[in-house]
Amino acid sequence: MSSDVAFQTPARLRPTRPSRGAPSLRGTAIIATTARYLFLTVLSLVFMFPFWWLVTSSLKGPSEIRQTPPTFLPESPRWQNYVEVFTYQPFARHLFNSIYLGVVVTIGVLAISAISGYAFARLRFRGRSVIFVVLLVALMMPTEVTIVPLFSLMRSLGLVNTHVPLILIPIFGPQTILGAFLMRQFFLQLPRETEEAGMVDGLGHLGVFLRLALPLARPALGALAIVTFLYSWNLLLEPLVFIDDPDLYTVPLGLNSYTDSYGVPIWHLQLAATSISIVPMVVAFLVARRQLIVSFAFTAGK
Amino acid sequence: MTIAYQRAVTGRRAGRSLSLRRREELTGYLFISPQVLGFLVIVLGPIVAVVVYSLQNRTLLAPEATFAGLENYRHMVESDPYFRRMLLTTAIFCAGLVPINVGLGLCTALLLSSNRRGDAVFQAIFFLPVVTSAVAWAVVWRYAFQGELGPINQFLAVLGVTGPNWLQEPTWALVVVTVTRALKTVGLKMVIFIAAIQGIPKEPLEAARLDGANSWHVFRHIMLPFLAPATFLVVVITMIGSMQVFDHILLMTAGGPSNATMVLPYYIFHQAFRAFDTGYASALAVVLCVLTLGLTTLQWAVRRRVVPDEQ
Numbered sequence: 001m002s003s004d005v006a007f008q009t010p011a012r013l014r015p016t017r018p019s020r021g022a023p024s025l026r027g028t029a030i031i032a033t034t035a036r037y038l039f040l041t042v043l044s045l046v047f048m049f050p051f052w053w054l055v056t057s058s059l060k061g062p063s064e065i066r067q068t069p070p071t072f073l074p075e076s077p078r079w080q081n082y083v084e085v086f087t088y089q090p091f092a093r094h095l096f097n098s099i100y101l102g103v104v105v106t107i108g109v110l111a112i113s114a115i116s117g118y119a120f121a122r123l124r125f126r127g128r129s130v131i132f133v134v135l136l137v138a139l140m141m142p143t144e145v146t147i148v149p150l151f152s153l154m155r156s157l158g159l160v161n162t163h164v165p166l167i168l169i170p171i172f173g174p175q176t177i178l179g180a181f182l183m184r185q186f187f188l189q190l191p192r193e194t195e196e197a198g199m200v201d202g203l204g205h206l207g208v209f210l211r212l213a214l215p216l217a218r219p220a221l222g223a224l225a226i227v228t229f230l231y232s233w234n235l236l237l238e239p240l241v242f243i244d245d246p247d248l249y250t251v252p253l254g255l256n257s258y259t260d261s262y263g264v265p266i267w268h269l270q271l272a273a274t275s276i277s278i279v280p281m282v283v284a285f286l287v288a289r290r291q292l293i294v295s296f297a298f299t300a301g302k
Numbered sequence: 303m304t305i306a307y308q309r310a311v312t313g314r315r316a317g318r319s320l321s322l323r324r325r326e327e328l329t330g331y332l333f334i335s336p337q338v339l340g341f342l343v344i345v346l347g348p349i350v351a352v353v354v355y356s357l358q359n360r361t362l363l364a365p366e367a368t369f370a371g372l373e374n375y376r377h378m379v380e381s382d383p384y385f386r387r388m389l390l391t392t393a394i395f396c397a398g399l400v401p402i403n404v405g406l407g408l409c410t411a412l413l414l415s416s417n418r419r420g421d422a423v424f425q426a427i428f429f430l431p432v433v434t435s436a437v438a439w440a441v442v443w444r445y446a447f448q449g450e451l452g453p454i455n456q457f458l459a460v461l462g463v464t465g466p467n468w469l470q471e472p473t474w475a476l477v478v479v480t481v482t483r484a485l486k487t488v489g490l491k492m493v494i495f496i497a498a499i500q501g502i503p504k505e506p507l508e509a510a511r512l513d514g515a516n517s518w519h520v521f522r523h524i525m526l527p528f529l530a531p532a533t534f535l536v537v538v539i540t541m542i543g544s545m546q547v548f549d550h551i552l553l554m555t556a557g558g559p560s561n562a563t564m565v566l567p568y569y570i571f572h573q574a575f576r577a578f579d580t581g582y583a584s585a586l587a588v589v590l591c592v593l594t595l596g597l598t599t600l601q602w603a604v605r606r607r608v609v610p611d612e613q
Contacts, residue, residue: 036413037420043410044427047485050442051430053453057445070456116337124323125330131338138345140598142546144567145591146348148355148580152365153348172340180337205329234435236549241575252437256553267445274441281433289426296432297493 058082058272065268081272085258088269093247094254095276098233101166101250105232106225108171109179114221116176117183118209122195132184139177143169143237151241165242166235166250175231179224182295186220187213223291226284233280251277349591355584362578374585382582384561384569392565395480396544402484403540404533407491412521414492415499425496429489436486440553443482444469472562475555479563483550487543491536498532499525531604538601545594566590 057065059077086092119125120132143150154165170176190213198208236252243249249257255277258270285292356374360367378385410428414421431439446454447468455465468474502525510520548567551557557564557572564572567590574583 040410040413040424043406044424047427047431050439050446053446054438054442057453066451068456069460070453112336112340116334119330119333123326123330123333125327128330131334134346135337135341137595137598138341138349140542140594140601141345141349142548142567142590142594144548144570145352145587145594146345147571148574148584148587149348149351150344151362151574152351152355152580153343156365168340169344172337172344174345176337176340205326205333209333230433230435234437234549236437236552237571240552241571252435252549255437255441265441265445270441271445274438278434278438281435281438285426285430285433289429292433293429293493296490297497 054271054278055275058268058275060268062266062268065271078268081268082276085269085273085276088266089254089257090247090249091254091273091276094249094251097163097248098251101163102229102232104167105170105175106228108167109176109228110221110225112171113176113179113183113224114214114217115209117180117185118187118213120180120184121187122192122213123205135177135180139174139181141174143173147237147241154242160242161244161248162242163248166232166238169238170228170232170235175228179228182224183217183220186217190216219291223288223295226288226292227295230281230284233277352584352587352591355581356588358581358584360581360584362574362580367581370581374582377582378585378589384564387561388564388566388569391476391561391563392544394476395483395547395563395565396541398477398480399484399487399544400537400540402481403488403491404536406484406488407495407536408529408533410488410492411495411499415496425489425492428492431486432489434486436547436549437553439482439486440550443478444554447478447482469555470559472559475559475562479551479554482554483547486550487540491540494536494539495529495532498529502528534604535601538597538604542594542597542601545590545597566593 056071056073058081059074059079060071061078061081064071064075064078120128150165150169151160154160159165194212195208198212199205203211234252235250239250239253243253246257251273255270255273258266258273260266355367357370357372358367359370359373410424414425446452449455449467449470452465452468454468458465466474468478506524507520510524515523544565545567547565548571551563551565551568552571555563557568566586570583570586570590573586574580
């Protein structure tokens, strides 16, 4: 948690300005400031380029998108692309699938990681730290390691080409471990006194968790919900392996299917669909940038 | 605090303390049981299974398997014509990601760590790709780096330069895949570095400035030693991240051209679900598993040095 605390603390590290008296030093400072903004601006353009190009090209027609020299803005926005995205293949269905899977996965992950995170933070039981460390090791394990046995398992249960693996694997996989870790850190920071009073009042552990701790955890749960929904929304390997039926596709699979019979992307449609697909991320980023940064930095740090 | 709590409880009701502790313990197991049971079935079971599978002849098409001993591993080392090339590509990819992530991450962090006007905007811009899906990121870059029709080559054409067919030429394809992937994760490394910079104690910095040290000396001799652990952490995180690039490779190159961008995580998928050789894919998965375990251990060792007070 130390990193995000540091992140929220305003910096006191302002570089001392060169003394105003010396004109040459002042000139150096101006050059340094200009160079700094120039560097940052150029780098920002590189980072903004994909987004700019994604959105503007998604409004170009099939011929303008191949035009040399390229146009920075579409000559006349072709909103038709955003209609064809839905008529070319059942993309509305894919959106619906991704949304409902995202909601189900988020609820599952929140429920499991909240109660488990609470236990790891507050209850003493034998093997607690060993179990926790084993979970943390597994957090880093890429799904590529386990995907073959998972496929065999799901096939023997007759669950291939259903949405069940896309719910079970994220709910019990690494995302829940991350969730338990975040929730544990949150509960560790809460003062114990309320909960102890609750125990004395005879609430029991479950009562204390549900009535006292959980309501306080709403901000942590909110951040975890956003990260988890995006995680589910962006999954690619699992749907690719488990789903064949285009009606069961999720958004990432749908995006990959705007191709002609040779497998060449139909760019104006693929880019329009991709623009739609990043809406949840952009919204989440605008609403909860700080929490997102902290959660992501956390994931990386574990 | 735990001890204080325990004392409070045992002190008050010494007679029932044992049963209370017992109850707490049982409740603990109950609370973590959904997580642990799911973990056993979805994560640990499959990891054990993948080791068993790796010792078998199996294909995706038939559920039966026969014992093969170390045959899959022998094939990996001796007769798979792509394995060494694939390992080398994975290493090059990883080695390319590290300097870009450390370099740009540290540069942006140094420039953006003092909360000046506009810093938040720049931070947001550099961080946005981290949040964006790997799929969307790869789709746009694949579009940008097409042969004649891609915007990058069109711009180059305006400047009178004929750009290569980036994603169809083995060397360029690997370069493009590496750089675009690195750009996606730089923002995260920036955040880690910013936290580290803001955690540097102020006294030595100010003392050095009062003594007349210039910015470079302050950076080189005071900030850099403080930032060494964070840098090492970023290096290890980047290496672990380089194993999580399936989406990026699939959408940009699908491992091509002629296997030039075939990296380990994608190769596992390719062997299992395109070549249907799940036995061999499992052996490859064991290699990935061991690599990840090694890197995670390294990361923890580093992290303990970076944040000593953390459990």
